Amino acid sequence: MRMETADASGFMTAAARRMVFWGSTIVGILGIVLALNAALSDEYTGAGACLAASALALGIIGFAFVRK
Numbered sequence: 001m002r003m004e005t006a007d008a009s010g011f012m013t014a015a016a017r018r019m020v021f022w023g024s025t026i027v028g029i030l031g032i033v034l035a036l037n038a039a040l041s042d043e044y045t046g047a048g049a050c051l052a053a054s055a056l057a058l059g060i061i062g063f064a065f066v067r068k
Contacts, residue, residue, distance in 0.1 A: 024064075028057040035047040035050035
């Protein structure tokens with residue numbers, strides 16, 4: 001019985017890496033902008049939630065592109 005390994009440079013892998021990068025970048029930047037908007041409107045709980053989402057999204061970028 002032969003074990004087959006997944007191709008690490010296939011089309012779907014490259015597409016998934018692009019989607020992770022651009023989706024997380026958009027969420028990260030938008031989270032910071034919305035946190036500033038919420039903080040200026042004295043909605044500090046919403047600002048904290050936006051910053052948490054932004055930090056998680058930017059952390060996903062770091063995790064996805066540091067490992068191989």
